[in-house]
Amino acid sequence: MLDHVFLSVSDLVRSVAFYEKALAPLGIAHVIDYDGRQGPPGHPDLKGFGANGRVFFWLRAGTVEGRAAHIGFVADGKKAVDAAFAAAIAAAATEIHRPGPQLHYDPRYYAAQVRDPDGYSLEFVHKEWQH
Numbered sequence: 355m356l357d358h359v360f361l362s363v364s365d366l367v368r369s370v371a372f373y374e375k376a377l378a379p380l381g382i383a384h385v386i387d388y389d390g391r392q393g394p395p396g397h398p399d400l401k402g403f404g405a406n407g408r409v410f411f412w413l414r415a416g417t418v419e420g421r422a423a424h425i426g427f428v429a430d431g432k433k434a435v436d437a438a439f440a441a442a443i444a445a446a447a448t449e450i451h452r453p454g455p456q457l458h459y460d461p462r463y464y465a466a467q468v469r470d471p472d473g474y475s476l477e478f479v480h481k482e483w484q485h
Contacts, residue, residue: 362414411425420473439478
């Protein structure tokens with residue numbers, strides 16, 4: 355089980371604004387900023403996103419390797435997948451695939467996929483059997 359993910363982005367301000375909009379339909383919010391000077395030498399400044407009292411998705415300024423990461427965000431239902439997809443597209447994401455059943459995985463796997471402004475692949479997913 356994962357506790358957190360750091361994602362390096364080319365423009366921290368742009369990426370924070372993008373993720374604030376794209377993740378809002380999933381109940382995930384920008385909840386904390388971490389000053390890297392509080393950590394060991396060389397620790398980056400971080401922008402933390404989370405839900406339900408947990409911060410698990412962190413942005414940091416750095417070298418972008420957009421095709422190197424795919425991140426799946428849990429949605430509470432098909433409507434949340436649809437809303438997150440629409441919010442991400444409105445916030446300048448590019449479409450990979452529109453919301454719908456992912457029959458190649460399972461008929462109950464409903465998802466949509468976009469690329470963020472740095473080219474990272476994001477998936478908003480509802481797996482009926484996990485809820």
